Amino acid sequence: MAMNLAAKFSDKVDERFTRESFSEGVLGNAYDFNGVKTVTVYSVPTAPMNDYTRHPSDYTNNPIQINRYGAAIDLQASTQIMELTKDRSFSFVIDRGDLNQSMMVMEANKALSRQINEVIIPEFDTYAFNTLAAKATALGNINTTAATKSNAYELFLQGQEFLGDHMAPDDGRIALCSYRFANLLKQDPSFVLASEAGMQIKHKGDIGMVDGVTVRAVPSSRLPNGCSCIITHPYATVGPKQLQDYKIHDNPVGVSGYVVEGRMIYDVFVLNNKANGIWYIGESGVLRTLQVVTSPSVTSGKSVVTVQPEKDSGHTWVYKTGTSLTTVAYGDTLTGWTAMATSGTEITPTSSHTIIQVAELDADSKVVGVGTAVLNIG
Numbered sequence: 001m002a003m004n005l006a007a008k009f010s011d012k013v014d015e016r017f018t019r020e021s022f023s024e025g026v027l028g029n030a031y032d033f034n035g036v037k038t039v040t041v042y043s044v045p046t047a048p049m050n051d052y053t054r055h056p057s058d059y060t061n062n063p064i065q066i067n068r069y070g071a072a073i074d075l076q077a078s079t080q081i082m083e084l085t086k087d088r089s090f091s092f093v094i095d096r097g098d099l100n101q102s103m104m105v106m107e108a109n110k111a112l113s114r115q116i117n118e119v120i121i122p123e124f125d126t127y128a129f130n131t132l133a134a135k136a137t138a139l140g141n142i143n144t145t146a147a148t149k150s151n152a153y154e155l156f157l158q159g160q161e162f163l164g165d166h167m168a169p170d171d172g173r174i175a176l177c178s179y180r181f182a183n184l185l186k187q188d189p190s191f192v193l194a195s196e197a198g199m200q201i202k203h204k205g206d207i208g209m210v211d212g213v214t215v216r217a218v219p220s221s222r223l224p225n226g227c228s229c230i231i232t233h234p235y236a237t238v239g240p241k242q243l244q245d246y247k248i249h250d251n252p253v254g255v256s257g258y259v260v261e262g263r264m265i266y267d268v269f270v271l272n273n274k275a276n277g278i279w280y281i282g283e284s285g286v287l288r289t290l291q292v293v294t295s296p297s298v299t300s301g302k303s304v305v306t307v308q309p310e311k312d313s314g315h316t317w318v319y320k321t322g323t324s325l326t327t328v329a330y331g332d333t334l335t336g337w338t339a340m341a342t343s344g345t346e347i348t349p350t351s352s353h354t355i356i357q358v359a360e361l362d363a364d365s366k367v368v369g370v371g372t373a374v375l376n377i378g
Contacts, residue, residue, distance in 0.1 A: 021121045022218045023128045026174050026232065027239025027268060031082070034242070038083040043273050045075055082269045084242060085291045085308045086127065089263040090115060096257035108248045108258040116246070120264060125222045127289075128239060128268045129176060132232055133224045134288035135270040136280035137330065138312060138368045143281050147228045152184040153191035159231040159279035160211060166276035168233045173213045181228040181281070182217040185210075226283030236277030241266045269309075285330035290371025292358050296378035297346050303377045307343045307358050314363045317341075321349040321356045325372060332367045334359060349375055 031039050050070030092111070099106045136142055141162060147155055156175070163173060177185070185191055191210075208215065213231065220227070243265040252259050270278065280286070291308040311317055318337035320326060328334070337359065340347075349356065353375060360369035 019121075019219065021125055022176065022216060022222060023125045023239065026176065026216075026234060027128060027237045028234040028271075029238065029240070030235075031238050031240070033084065033240040038081060041080045041082065041271065042077045043080065044077045047073055047075065078272075080269075080272045081310060082238065082267070083308060084240065084265055084267045086266050087263070088120075088123070088266075089261070090119070091259065091261045093255060094258045094260065095255075096251075099257060108260055112246055112248060112260050112262070115260070115262065120262070122222055124241075124264075124266060125218075127266075129218070129222060129227070129230060130224050130286060130289060131268040132230055132237065132270065132278050133227060133280045133282065133286040134369065135275055136230070136278040137285035138288060138362065139275055141276060141279050142285060143279075144284055145281075146283070147181055147184050147281065149184045149187035151188070152181060153188040155281050156185065156191075156210065156229065156231070159229070159281060160213065162279045163231060163233065163277055168274075168277040169235065170212055172235070173231060173233050175210070175213050175215045175229055175231045176218050176223070177215055177229045178220050178223055178227055179217050180220070182215065185215075224282065224286045227286075228281040228283075230281075231279040233274075233277040236271060236274040238269045238271065239266070285368070287328070287330050287367065288360060288369030290358055290360060290369050292356065292371040292373035294356060294373050294376045296376050298378060299346070300378055301351065302346050302348050303356075303375055304344060304346050305340065305356060305358065305373075307340075307371065310343070311360050311369075312362075315368070316361045316365075317358055318361060319347065319356055319358045321347070321353040321375060323352065323354055325355065326357060328357070328359060328367055328370045330367060333365060334361070334367060349377065351377075 031041065033039055053068045053070075092115075094106050094108050094111060143155055143158060145151065145155060159175075160173075164170070223230075241264065243263060245264070246262040247260070249255075249259040249261070251257070293306045294303045295306075296302075297304050305319065307317060317340040318334060319340050320334075320337045338347075340358065347356075355372060356375050357370060357372050359367050362368045
């Protein structure tokens with residue numbers, strides 16, 4: 001990329017506005033990913049209650065072997081496999097000649113800080129919030145009623161009610177609201193009159209805590225399209241950042257100047273048994289993002305397709321290959337797509353096709369997730 005070398009330019013850079021990470025404190029960290037790529041979480045069910053039988057009918061004939069507590073059942077543990085899928089990196093060069101001739105405004109340490117604040121943090125936040133919204137959508141924990149200044153507080157309370165009914169702790173809940181929804185909340189007469197925070201708004205113009213929930217206004221660019229609010233509890237999620245590695249190389253071989261590199265391995269997971277600790281308010285459902293990877297098969301003309309994360313119980317995968325992408329929206333019904341039973345399936349695409357799309361369908365065969373990849377064919 002060409003750069004403007006200094007003639008009569010100021011030595012002060014017109015930096016863009018940046019914001020802190022809005023996902024801090026939102027995601028849980030109850031599971032340790034240090035040194036591993038995959039963590040398996042066991043979920044153990046409970047047993048149903050029975051009526052105790054004081055006097056079994058055949059007590060006289062078999063007084064010892066009769067189980068007065070009811071039939072004993074085997075508790076079968078289920079597992080959730082959490083595998084890190086996001087391995088992201090960047091690299092750029094700051095030439096020493098460019099540095100000297102641009103009044104030293106291209107310093108490597110400032111450029112790295114700029115990369116972290118403007119690219120890395122927003123990417124993680126966007127991925128995290130989309131993951132939460134998509135999981136809530138897939139479970140039906142969603143309200144698509146259009147938010148107005150007359151119903152914003154009611155929509156918020158409905159989410160509170162849902163989390164409460166599903167045993168999510170009252171303390172520690174966080175609401176991630178678009179600035180638009182936050183403004184509507186401030187204008188809702190019910191909120192202003194009824195809530196403690198509403199009384200504070202009259203004096204300070206701040207939301208802060210609403211009904212014991214920390215309300216955080218988030219730029220729309222980091223939220224799913226059409227999102228009004230996500231109400232969640234950190235116990236419901238895991239957000240490991242396994243590796244954050246940033247380096248500035250001074251005069252490496254072949255470069256007069258600096259090479260700046262960085263790598264980040266991360267992911268965001270929703271725990272199966274706590275997934276009802278998330279409620280989503282938005283214009284429509286949010287598609288789950290599937291990580292699709294293709295690799296050449298040992299058989300000529302074939303490709304091996306892997307998909308992460310694993311599809312939800314009762315869901316199915318379908319795929320379609322082509323030379324261009326098909327627009328897919330949440331809740332669509334797809335025709336002409338091919339079923340794919342498991343990740344690692346070997347497919348035989350048309351020889352001229354270059355891309356593949358994989359969609360996750362719910363029990364009603366409606367789209368709840370989608371991912372794409374370039375085809376690698378053996």
